Amino acid sequence: MAITKTNFIHFTRCPRYASLAELKKERLEADISYKEYKQAELQENLSEIIGSMYEINEETGEETDLVDKVNRQLEAMMDYYKLVEKEAGRISEKTFGGKSIFAEKTKDQECFDFSMHGIKYKCYVDIYNENAQGINIIEVKATTSKKYKELMAGHKKCDKYSIWEKINNINYLKGELSHYDLESEMPLKDYEKHKHKFFDRYRLGQYVYDLAIQRYIIEHEYKSTHTEEKLKNFHYYLGVLNADYIFDGTYDNGNPVYNVDVNGNELITFFDMTQITEEYQKFVDADRERLEYYLNDLDASPYPLGEYCGFKKQSGCKFFNPICGKRIPVKNSSLSYIHNGFGFVDESGERRKGLELINEGYLQMLDVPETWITKKAHLIQRNCLEFDRVYVDKEKIYNGLKQLKYPIYHLDFETMPCPVPRFRGEWPYIQSPFEFSLHIEREPGICDKEKDNIVFLAKTHQDEREEMIKLMLEYMNPDEGTLFAQNVAFEKARIKEMAKIFPEYRVPLMKLYDRGFDLLWLVNTNSKMYMDLGYDEERAKTFNFYDKRLSGSFSIKKTLPVFSDLKYDNLVVKNGTEAIVEYANYEKMSKEEYALKYQALLIYCQQDTWAMVEILNALRELVKDLSKNGENVVMFT
Ligand code: SF4
Known part of the structure; x- marks a missing residue:
C-alpha cells in the first residue's frame, strides 16, 4: 500500500484517522496495483455522484439521510459515471488537441510517484x-460547473459578472487573463474573496x-529525477459536467x-486551475508533513469533531458514525434546535455552534x-421535550386549512437526478421524473386510498x-x-x-404551478401567508405544531408517525x-425481479401521497373544536 491521492485526503483530516484505519507503517513503502487504485478511486467518485445528487435535493429543502447510503446505490450509478x-x-481531445492517455481509451492511465521519508x-x-x-x-469530476x-x-x-471567462470550452480566471479589464466589472477585493474560496479544501476547494x-506528486517525481525543467509547460484542469448544457x-x-x-x-467543460494549484503547493506540503507525523504517532485518542469530519456530507469521514460521532444522540440532541446555524x-x-457544542x-x-x-421556537422545542407536551397553534392551522381550494391534488414525483442528461431538453443532474402518485381529495376528508389514486411509473x-x-x-x-405536496417547491420546479421542455403543455402546467400549497405551511409555517392573514411577524414565523418526536425536523419521515x-x-x-x-437497475433485473420491484415502486409512491391525505385529516381533527370566530388557541397539550 502506498499513499494515494485519496489516502492523502483522508489521512490528513485529523490525527486520529490513521490509527483508526489501522494502517501499518511497514506497508507504506509497498506499491498499490492499478486495479486496487482504480477500485478505491471508483468508490470515491461514485460517492461524489450521490453527493451531487443530494446537494441538489438540499436546494429544494428535501431532507435526505445520507447515512442510509448502501453500495447498491453506488453500483446503480456506475454506468453513468463511466459515461x-x-x-x-x-471532449478533452476535441478541446486540447494533441494526444491523450485516459482509461476509457487506453485501458490505462498515466502514473506518477515519488518516495519521501x-x-x-x-x-x-x-x-x-x-x-x-x-x-x-x-x-x-462528476459534479457540475454551477458552483x-x-x-x-x-x-x-x-x-454582476462571473469571475470566469470561457474561451473554447476552457474557463479561465479573469484575473489571470492579461487582456482582461477585470476592474471594469467588479471590485478586485470581491474577485479575490471568491478566488480565496478555492483554498477551503472542505468546501468549494474540495x-x-x-x-x-x-x-x-507529479512535481516531486520530476524533481527527484532531476527533470524539473519539463514542468514549465504543465497545466492543470478540472473537467466537470457543464451545467448549461442542454441535450438535444x-x-x-x-x-x-x-x-x-x-x-x-x-457536455464537459474545463476549468484552468494551474495558478491556484501552484499557490496550493505550500499547503499540500504542510499537509504532507502533518500526514507523516500522524503516521508515526498513530494516536487513536479522541480528537475534537470539526469541519474535517464532513458531518452529514457524502464525502464525510467514514469513522464519524461508527466511532467519533457515536455519542451524538439520535434524537433531540443539541444539534436538533431548528434553524440554529x-x-x-x-x-x-x-458563541458555540454545531459540533463545538x-x-x-x-x-x-x-x-x-x-x-x-x-428564540421562541427553541424554547417551545425545549418545553415540549422537558415536559412531554405538544405545542399547537390551532388558530393558525385552522386559518391555513381555510386557504385550501378543492379538489386537493396530493402529488408526489419520484425523480432520477442523473449526472448525464438522458432525454431531450435535459441537463446534467436535472431531477427527471419517472413516477408520480396523485390522490384526489374532492371535499374535506373525502378521498379513497385506491379509487382516488392515479400512479404513473415509467x-x-x-x-x-x-x-x-x-x-x-x-x-x-x-x-x-390546489396542487398539494410536502416541499411543494420541488413538485413545482x-x-x-x-x-419548458414541452411548450405545447406550458399553459395548463403553469396554471397547476400557480396553485401550489405546501403541507409544511400547515405543520410548520409560511411567514408570508400568515402575515397576509393578519398575524404579527413573530407568530407568523413560529411553527404551528411541535412534538418532541419531530426532533427538530419537519420531514415526512418525522411528521408521519406523529399524525x-x-x-x-x-x-x-x-x-x-x-x-x-430500483428504477436505475431496471435493465439489470430478471423478468421476475422487475415485476416485483415495479409493483413495489407503485406501492411506495402511492403511500407517499396517501401519507399526505392522512396528515391533512389529522390536522383537521386537531382543530375541529375551534370556534368559527377564530378564538385564539395557542396551546401546549
Ligand atoms: S470522524 Fe473526525 S475526528 Fe474522527 S477520525 Fe474522522 S475526521 Fe477524525
Missing part, C-alpha cells in the same frame, strides 16, 4: 494530454485540493450522442443552558415524460383546486421544467433513494 469519464476523454506517494491521472502548448493534466460559475461579483448597483495533490435527445444504437448544444456548449451565545458572550459535552437538547436560549428507461404529462393533465384540472399509523418499514421500497436505485 462521464468517457465523454470527458472524448519511507513513504511512497502515488497518483494516476484521469486524462494526460500532450499538445503543442505542453502537458495538460485533467482531473474529471464555480455562480461565483459572481459586480460594482454597486451594476450587473476538487481543487485533489488536483493540487496530484500536482504535488440524439441517440445512436440506443446510446446518447452528446453533440454540441444549440448554445455552443459541450449561528449557535448559542453564553453569559460571557462566547458536542465537543464541549452539550450532547442532549436539554444540556444547553436555558439562559442561552433566545416502464423502461425510454423517454416516457409526455405520456406522464398527459396522464397528469387528464386527472388534474389546471383551473381549479419539476412542473416548470416540463413546461398517522402508516409505516414504511414493511415496504419493499422504503424511501426515495431506494426508488431511484
Whole structure:
C-alpha cells in the first residue's frame, strides 16, 4: 500500500484517522496495483455522484439521510459515471488537441510517484494530454460547473459578472487573463474573496485540493529525477459536467450522442486551475508533513469533531458514525434546535455552534443552558421535550386549512437526478421524473386510498415524460383546486421544467404551478401567508405544531408517525433513494425481479401521497373544536 491521492485526503483530516484505519507503517513503502487504485478511486467518485445528487435535493429543502447510503446505490450509478469519464476523454481531445492517455481509451492511465521519508506517494491521472502548448493534466469530476460559475461579483448597483471567462470550452480566471479589464466589472477585493474560496479544501476547494495533490506528486517525481525543467509547460484542469448544457435527445444504437448544444456548449467543460494549484503547493506540503507525523504517532485518542469530519456530507469521514460521532444522540440532541446555524451565545458572550457544542459535552437538547436560549421556537422545542407536551397553534392551522381550494391534488414525483442528461431538453443532474402518485381529495376528508389514486411509473428507461404529462393533465384540472405536496417547491420546479421542455403543455402546467400549497405551511409555517392573514411577524414565523418526536425536523419521515399509523418499514421500497436505485437497475433485473420491484415502486409512491391525505385529516381533527370566530388557541397539550 502506498499513499494515494485519496489516502492523502483522508489521512490528513485529523490525527486520529490513521490509527483508526489501522494502517501499518511497514506497508507504506509497498506499491498499490492499478486495479486496487482504480477500485478505491471508483468508490470515491461514485460517492461524489450521490453527493451531487443530494446537494441538489438540499436546494429544494428535501431532507435526505445520507447515512442510509448502501453500495447498491453506488453500483446503480456506475454506468453513468463511466459515461462521464468517457465523454470527458472524448471532449478533452476535441478541446486540447494533441494526444491523450485516459482509461476509457487506453485501458490505462498515466502514473506518477515519488518516495519521501519511507513513504511512497502515488497518483494516476484521469486524462494526460500532450499538445503543442505542453502537458495538460485533467482531473474529471462528476459534479457540475454551477458552483464555480455562480461565483459572481459586480460594482454597486451594476450587473454582476462571473469571475470566469470561457474561451473554447476552457474557463479561465479573469484575473489571470492579461487582456482582461477585470476592474471594469467588479471590485478586485470581491474577485479575490471568491478566488480565496478555492483554498477551503472542505468546501468549494474540495476538487481543487485533489488536483493540487496530484500536482504535488507529479512535481516531486520530476524533481527527484532531476527533470524539473519539463514542468514549465504543465497545466492543470478540472473537467466537470457543464451545467448549461442542454441535450438535444440524439441517440445512436440506443446510446446518447452528446453533440454540441444549440448554445455552443459541450457536455464537459474545463476549468484552468494551474495558478491556484501552484499557490496550493505550500499547503499540500504542510499537509504532507502533518500526514507523516500522524503516521508515526498513530494516536487513536479522541480528537475534537470539526469541519474535517464532513458531518452529514457524502464525502464525510467514514469513522464519524461508527466511532467519533457515536455519542451524538439520535434524537433531540443539541444539534436538533431548528434553524440554529449561528449557535448559542453564553453569559460571557462566547458563541458555540454545531459540533463545538458536542465537543464541549452539550450532547442532549436539554444540556444547553436555558439562559442561552433566545428564540421562541427553541424554547417551545425545549418545553415540549422537558415536559412531554405538544405545542399547537390551532388558530393558525385552522386559518391555513381555510386557504385550501378543492379538489386537493396530493402529488408526489419520484425523480432520477442523473449526472448525464438522458432525454431531450435535459441537463446534467436535472431531477427527471419517472413516477408520480396523485390522490384526489374532492371535499374535506373525502378521498379513497385506491379509487382516488392515479400512479404513473415509467416502464423502461425510454423517454416516457409526455405520456406522464398527459396522464397528469387528464386527472388534474389546471383551473381549479390546489396542487398539494410536502416541499411543494420541488413538485413545482419539476412542473416548470416540463413546461419548458414541452411548450405545447406550458399553459395548463403553469396554471397547476400557480396553485401550489405546501403541507409544511400547515405543520410548520409560511411567514408570508400568515402575515397576509393578519398575524404579527413573530407568530407568523413560529411553527404551528411541535412534538418532541419531530426532533427538530419537519420531514415526512418525522411528521408521519406523529399524525398517522402508516409505516414504511414493511415496504419493499422504503424511501426515495431506494426508488431511484430500483428504477436505475431496471435493465439489470430478471423478468421476475422487475415485476416485483415495479409493483413495489407503485406501492411506495402511492403511500407517499396517501401519507399526505392522512396528515391533512389529522390536522383537521386537531382543530375541529375551534370556534368559527377564530378564538385564539395557542396551546401546549
Ligand atoms: S470522524 Fe473526525 S475526528 Fe474522527 S477520525 Fe474522522 S475526521 Fe477524525
